[in-house]
Amino acid sequence: MRSWDWQVFFEDPGGKIPTYWQWMLSAWGWTISVSVCGLVLALVVGSIIGTIRTLPDSPWLVRFGNAWVELFRNIPLLVQIFLWYHVVPKLFPVMAGLPPFILVVFALGFFTSARIAEQLRSGIQALPRGQRYAGMALGFTTPQYYRYVLLPMAYRIIIPPLTSESMNIFKNSSVAFAVSIPELIQFAMQAGEETSRVTEMYAAVTVLYIVSAMFINRIMAWVEKKVRVPGFVVAGGTGGH
């Protein structure tokens, strides 16, 4: 194998961006913004879908929630991204003007929302049934006992799976390379081809992915510590009730 040549990052790719390392940082920025926007969308949609799947006495809402989860969970992300990017703008002229960024965020967000919905559902169902009844007995309406009793505990329970889901969406954002989003993978492929220093480009991008994963992991560990309810042991941990 040839020796490493890191000088290549200071060369000029011959576009608007002066050097390869600046191009790479901008690609990292794309990866981060696609992931974060996708995650926000996924959390909002996933929370709604996950909640309605546990509602008592609303079989149609439950069915809708289940259908949503099955739909977005059983189609590969790559296919979903192609659908959003190529098919949706053609079928719905309203969406035709949307930038690719938004379409990819929709694809990634809805894909992840199904997984978050599934986790939130099992989080809510993991709570003792008495919690729901206690809320009812206190005269809370359904939205109220979800808001004040069930959801605060359910979200705490699902922090560990949410952590891995946040790391997943970061990794999954790499699939956006297929539809010309200038994120890290696309940078690695293009810059590697232009400079024929593929190994260096891949190595740098891999390091950025690992750094990002570790960073998310730390943030979520901090969140988990911050919101912990004293004396409440999360199911599945050691010890337990």
Added chain:
Amino acid sequence: MGNLDFSFYNWDLVSKFLLKGLYFSVTLTVVATLGGIFFGTLLALMRLSGKKWLDLPAAIYVNGMRSIPLVMVILWFFLLVPIMIGRPIGAEYSAVITFIAFEAAYFSEIMRAGIQSIPRGQVFAGQALGMSYSQNMKLVVLPQAFRNMLPVLLTQTIILFQDTSLVYAIGAYDLFKGFDTAGKNFGRPEEAYIMAAVVYFILCYSLSYMVKRLHKRIAIIR
């Protein structure tokens, strides 16, 4: 609404473009599952061995693989494997090696959780009967662990089947590539992508439905 036209789908197209891709996707899934379970079990045993020099490399490998996107791993192997073995290999072979190596990391975590779910008393009972470590693993722990984690393993296999579509990155000819090529050849990419989604959905949904049924049947009642 733009007008869609699915009339170009006929048996000729299926046999020309799709079957070859479906065959590769399924083969890749099966080979990667079996290889991944084999190497994943080894990795899990290394991690549970209690010996630092076995645990550490396995932990680095597993955590490393799990923090890199699959697409990146696919690209890496496509670059490195030919350099290591000294001759070019096709995208398809590269994909098979990649998926075995990648899935081994994920399967090892499933195996580890499965092995740890076996009560300690079972291990002690094996020891009390005079079994060696490997006998104990083979006859007592692993059979129960496999049964406990079978649904999770199968679910991971379904995810793996979906992930095989990512070989798009290196141009291997899988099921999705089949749809992609057909769509481009007939100038109807939208219909091709919709059909791809429908076919993947039907396959994955029926598989996950079967896993659910299986889970109910084989769950160990304690």
